[in-house]
Amino acid sequence: MSPAANQPNPTIISQPRVRRGHRVFFFYSSALLLTGFVSWLFADLMWRTDWSISKTILLALFTILFLLCSIGCMNAIFGFFIRLIGDNSRLTQLNDYRSHDIKGISTAIVFPIYNEDVARVYERLRAAYRSLQKAGEIEHFDFYILSDSTNPDKWVEEEKRWLDLARDLDAIGKINYRRRVNNEAKKSGNIHDFLTNWGRRYRYFIVFDADSIMRGATILDMVRLMEVNPEVGLIQTVPALVNAESLFGRIQQFANRLYAPIFISGLNYWSQNFGNYWGHNAIIRTEPFIQFCDLPHLPGRKPFGGQILSHDFVEAALMLKENWQIWFAYDLEGSYEEAPQDMIENAQRDRRWCQGNMQHAMVVFAKGLRGVSRIHLLMGIFGYLSSPLWLLFLLTFNFILWSRELSGLSDITVHAFTPFLKVDGMQHAFLIFGICMTVIFLPKVLALIDLARDKQRALAFGGMRHAITSAIVETTFSSLQAPLQMLWHSKFVTTILFGIGVNWGTQNRGSDGISWAHAVRNHWAHTAIGLVWGYAVWRLDQPTFWWFAPVCAGMVISIPMSVFTSRATWGERARTSGLFMTPEEILPPPEIKRLRERMKALDESGSGEPFASGSGLAIAVIDPYVNAIHVSLQREKWLNPQYAEMLAQIGVARPEVREYGEKLLAEGPDALKPAERMLVLADSRVMSWLHHQVWQRPNETLAPWWQKAIRKYARN
């Protein structure tokens, strides 16, 4: 299939003036030029004190790491200037789309979920639904909650709350719910399942994450943009982080809102119509996605073989491979997401992403992919690989220091092959250090200058004074957090390479952040490494210790830092001091405002509390309405030949399921294995039978667990 023909011809208002290939060349040449220059200076510095193999390794690591920093910095520099001079080469500027009529265009909005906080996900859906309703175009959209939940309590809770939500919004038939029979291929398999069952009903589908929120007007804009750009296969918005309460969450939120505009403008400068997909808050043209974007199974075993875990980058690469365009619609406001509220939760998310991104190493050399896709994939890989490389760089540096101390010889500095610099060794080192710091911190400065240019926007960040103070505190915090990220990511990469799982223990998060015990469990090793490493460097060379102090300090104070930054009370204190303010905090859009109010009400009433452990099965059997909902949905699955086959495969409707049911009544759920309980839940006949049995049998013939559950329905 080629890009759709016979589409209306929108008015073209702008076309990119510079070819994309030239932009990529120019952009990466700048980064390489800078890297080449600084690496040359670094090699020169090494040369001054005699060359060795370890210095060759150090130089190689420095070059790679600096290149990565340089690319980031270039994104910010290019983005800054693009914003300064104005950018016509963005999707929203290419065609006149705002007045385009979308009558008759069907779009599905899908929410893939997996054992999520049900009440909160549904509140986000409600916010998007209401917003679209207010925009007056709700009839062109259908919503799908695509559950992959494996927890029976979540499963039943999702069904119950779904119907409550649909009834509340008068949207039965508009907001749909389906739970997959199995979890094959995780999120990409979940979307695949939706597309093979209902995909052809819709010209477009918009993917939300469990944390996503979108404004109705933005959703409409996305559909219009698709309509007027028939050669575009996917449009990715840039979600703004919102609703953070903990100090950590608010720092991340502030950094995202302040720095993202210049970075994303830079990214759009070189990627243009060869953008990327981040897995959510994006609109996708259904037909080419169905045709070209099913993911192949990778050869070999895990962690690299098998199903592709991080599907989005690969799907984008496959779309581009078939000549469909992908754009970042980065200037579309009204796309939001929520983020982890503490460092440990953030690391857990990184662990999932890390494995997916590392797996892209298998795809990066695939034949037929666009060069830009390879760059996107490589940047994703190095996003995580850079941590072990940095660790290796520091260790190599320590080794050089140690071997010098061990030799007992002092350095005899020689003239470098750059005599025209006319600097001594120390000045030379400081010059390189200064450049590195500039490359790392320049984007932040540019983001602040960019903010200062727009008074309205500056006010939305609480004013320039507050924004500058916040950026300084944020920079200090991220400098302390960076060594922890380095250790975490290094561990992830290593464990993934050797196929070892990471044990996180149970998440121990109260209403005001993580507990001290939880922090100690997750950070004791960081603290120990920081202390030992710091002491070792101190013993080796005291002046060097002070260079290492920021790295070790982050590790040493990781436990209190993790606890305090996870606290909402500290987040609130920062807010009252005017720190880390974002536009969505100061002037919340109606969707976010309503969502916050609803969530607050849920918290206060307790009605948003997740179903208690084990209660899902009890409710699905005992409650006449929940049982009816559950049984109806399970029965319906048999209408779909694919589901019917899967249900038969897992053993639903076999006689032994009734036996499990008998056991369940007589002995309670603990008598069944988790898989057996899930089988009972998946069997509509047995569930219906259980409902009647539990109400018809005398209480004394039922397991005490049932008697207790039934008592909850007694009139008080």
Add this chain to the structure above:
Amino acid sequence: MDLTQFAHPPGQLAGRTLEEWNSAYAKVESYFHALRIQNKVLLGQLVIHVIERAMHRAPKEPQRSATEIAAEEMDKLVTTWFAEVLQEQPTNVDQQLSTRGRLSLLLADMPGKWQDQFLRPGPWPEEFVTAMRETYLRAGPDFQLSKMVPRPLDLGPIATLDSFSRLPYFKMFSVWILFWIALIVIFILTH
């Protein structure tokens, strides 16, 4: 209700102990309560109605408990009423009618708007009947099945590298190779 007709021996009703009827009453009441019948008078009336029917049956089935008989009567009463309201035959092999009926009660908002109509003989208000009969629940619109098949992707040189991981003891070998490389590097660096 003339209770004297059931009270043969003292402390018994329709051949069952008062305690047994109490359990039956509690169970039936709990079920109606689970159906969100909140009105106390209505709830009491419905429960008494079921218990009365059970008491009529009880002397003929001495081997069965009062709760079982009462629950059966309750189920029969409710299902028959569903059949009448929904105009369906109560064949009910797989309790489909019961499921559909309960779903209709919920979607028609019986607990909120039509408590007084529950188990009441017809005719019922048109709005209530329409709401009950027109409700449906589905996971989504009609399936429009399509096939989504991965296209072959030549992974290039990396695919051949991957075959190394199939070698037996690959991890062990790689750890030892790394160890020896480290030893060699340390040797070179320290001499």
